[in-house]
Amino acid sequence: MLELAxxxxxxxxxxxxxxxxxxxxxxELVGLIxxxxxxKTTLIDLVSGFQHPDRGTIAFAGSPVAGWRPHRLAEAGxxxxxxxxxxxxxxxxxDNVLVGMHGxxxxxxxxxLLGLRAARASARERAGQARELLERVGLTGVEDRAASxxxxxxxxxLEIARALALRPRxxxxxxxxxxxNPAEVAKLSALFRELNAEGLTMVLVExxxxxxxxxxxxxxxxxxxxxxADGPPAAVLEDxxxxxxxxxxxxxxxxx
Amino acid sequence: MQFFTQLLGDPLGFYxxxxxxxxxxxxxxxxxxxxxxxxxxxxxxxxxxxFMAVGxxxxxxxxxxxxxxxxxxxxxxxxxxxxxxxxxxxxxxxxQGIFLAIATIGFGQVVVGAILNTPVxxxxxxxxxxxxxxxxxxxxxSLVVVAYVLWRLAGTRLGKAWxxxxxxxxxxxxxxxxxxxxxxxxxxxxxxxxxxxxxxxAHINFFIDTSLYTFQRVVGVLVxxxxxxxxxxxxxxxxxxxxxxxxxxxxFAQSYRDALYGVILIALxxxxxxxxLGGRVGIRRVGRRAKL
Numbered sequence: 001m002l003e004l005a006x007x008x009x010x011x012x013x014x015x016x017x018x019x020x021x022x023x024x025x026x027x028e029l030v031g032l033i034x035x036x037x038x039x040k041t042t043l044i045d046l047v048s049g050f051q052h053p054d055r056g057t058i059a060f061a062g063s064p065v066a067g068w069r070p071h072r073l074a075e076a077g078x079x080x081x082x083x084x085x086x087x088x089x090x091x092x093x094x095d096n097v098l099v100g101m102h103g104x105x106x107x108x109x110x111x112x113l114l115g116l117r118a119a120r121a122s123a124r125e126r127a128g129q130a131r132e133l134l135e136r137v138g139l140t141g142v143e144d145r146a147a148s149x150x151x152x153x154x155x156x157x158l159e160i161a162r163a164l165a166l167r168p169r170x171x172x173x174x175x176x177x178x179x180x181n182p183a184e185v186a187k188l189s190a191l192f193r194e195l196n197a198e199g200l201t202m203v204l205v206e207x208x209x210x211x212x213x214x215x216x217x218x219x220x221x222x223x224x225x226x227x228x229a230d231g232p233p234a235a236v237l238e239d240x241x242x243x244x245x246x247x248x249x250x251x252x253x254x255x256x
Numbered sequence: 257m258q259f260f261t262q263l264l265g266d267p268l269g270f271y272x273x274x275x276x277x278x279x280x281x282x283x284x285x286x287x288x289x290x291x292x293x294x295x296x297x298x299x300x301x302x303x304x305x306x307f308m309a310v311g312x313x314x315x316x317x318x319x320x321x322x323x324x325x326x327x328x329x330x331x332x333x334x335x336x337x338x339x340x341x342x343x344x345x346x347x348x349x350x351x352q353g354i355f356l357a358i359a360t361i362g363f364g365q366v367v368v369g370a371i372l373n374t375p376v377x378x379x380x381x382x383x384x385x386x387x388x389x390x391x392x393x394x395x396x397x398s399l400v401v402v403a404y405v406l407w408r409l410a411g412t413r414l415g416k417a418w419x420x421x422x423x424x425x426x427x428x429x430x431x432x433x434x435x436x437x438x439x440x441x442x443x444x445x446x447x448x449x450x451x452x453x454x455x456x457x458a459h460i461n462f463f464i465d466t467s468l469y470t471f472q473r474v475v476g477v478l479v480x481x482x483x484x485x486x487x488x489x490x491x492x493x494x495x496x497x498x499x500x501x502x503x504x505x506x507x508f509a510q511s512y513r514d515a516l517y518g519v520i521l522i523a524l525x526x527x528x529x530x531x532x533l534g535g536r537v538g539i540r541r542v543g544r545r546a547k548l
Binding site: 082095162 | 408413417426430435
């Protein structure tokens with residue numbers, strides 16, 4: 001589904017992403033962890049077209065996509081959320097999800113302008129689908145409120161609903177549970193497992209290690225722009241190289 | 257005061273005395289809607305008077321020198337402005353916020369400069385329109401059609417895409433919206449409408465010259481749109497109507513117009529960025545650059 005080979009992105013002298021190889025198979029839910037500044041968000045930006053690699057190749061669903069603009073990748077079925085919530089603040093909760101469908105819907109505007117019945121029916125159908133998605137992420141009864149009026153945790157969930165509105169083949173989640181309380185984390189954890197069970201391929205960037213261990217069958221670890229481990233979560237977290245990346249050399253020895 | 261007593265007591269006399277003002281109200285409303293389009297898409301562009309001049313001069317030259325029938329000449333003027341908007345938009349729409357505003361002000365100045373230095377446009381002497389007519393029908397009919405289309409557009413995929421681009425261009429991209437394309441579309445449609453308003457104005461005024469297309473005027477249009485608010489289509493229409501009629505109602509307002517506009521704009525941005533008619537869309541978001 002997603003294949004990265006030798007992907008490199010430097011900012012001046014900073015090697016944000018430095019020769020990463022990573023393959024995500026269809027239906028996998030891969031966790032991506034690493035200390036702050038290890039290149040996780042840059043990697044998500046590279047995959048979703050918000051940045052372009054200096055070197056290396058990225059293939060999504062069989063097509064080489066390095067250099068594609070984000071909207072084209074979205075149309076091809078790649079959805080993402082953002083580390084810092086980016087909603088359409090002034091739009092209603094429902095409209096946020098409806099806009100999310102943009103990449104997979106076509107035309108119909110002329111029909112809407114003329115008030116055609118078919119256009120109205122399809123608009124109603126889309127609104128119904130949007131409500132289902134909101135229900136799915138646990139946002140009911142707030143659909144007419146402005147997105148900016150939601151509580152922080154609700155905003156994060158709305159962002160997920162909006163991403164799902166694309167009906168993506170692959171979903172990139174950039175720290176979806178940051179700042180959430182344990183009850184909210186548990187709900188999202190269940191949602192992620194459910195989505196994955198339905199066949200959605202996902203990459204989960206997260207600092208919340210318990211969540212990662214809970215939902216991911218495979219975890220890749222980044223440090224200073226390089227991949228230092230990749231495998232089942234239990235094995236990866238036992239890996240001394242990983243402990244060292246998080247805790248430093250002497251710290252790692254103290255823990256052991 | 258006499259303005260209102262005549263309006264209520266002697267509507268026909270009022271109509272005869274103020275026909276030009278009434279036509280101007282319709283045209284200014286169309287012009288303000290042209291700015292509404294770009295503001296809704298999140299772009300603070302001030303190229304409207306430039307496109308207006310293009311529409312006006314193109315239609316007058318086609319009609320007077322080229323003997324093209326008036327309605328066709330007006331449409332051709334609007335189209336000319338829209339076509340010109342594409343090569344202007346390609347470099348300029350890479351800018352955002354205040355930088356976009358400055359670049360588009362520059363465009364308006366270039367248009368005026370070109371008119372002043374081209375023999376066919378009459379240079380500084382302007383152009384006369386011998387068979388002008390101050391009929392209200394074209395302006396008001398167009399206004400009704402344009403306002404209706406823009407009102408319906410808000411609920412469509414296109415309208416929502418513009419909203420999304422304004423609210424957060426990066427998030428819009430991530431949802432499959434080709435931001436550059438939607439920005440360009442708004443810019444071109446805004447130019448077509450501004451060119452159309454310019455062409456209509458030329459044909460009610462018997463005479464055009466570059467004094468119609470000043471920086472002060474485009475700031476005025478921005479104030480119209482901001483006063484009414486861009487959250488609803490009615491906002492720009494109400495805003496432009498109030499401020500176009502104001503100097504007629506309060507005579508002294510005429511001498512202090514530019515200063516008054518400045519005060520109104522600052523007050524609105526601080527105290528009521530969503531304008532008189534309200535809605536969720538405020539003017540503040542538009543001047544801002546996308547943040548990462």
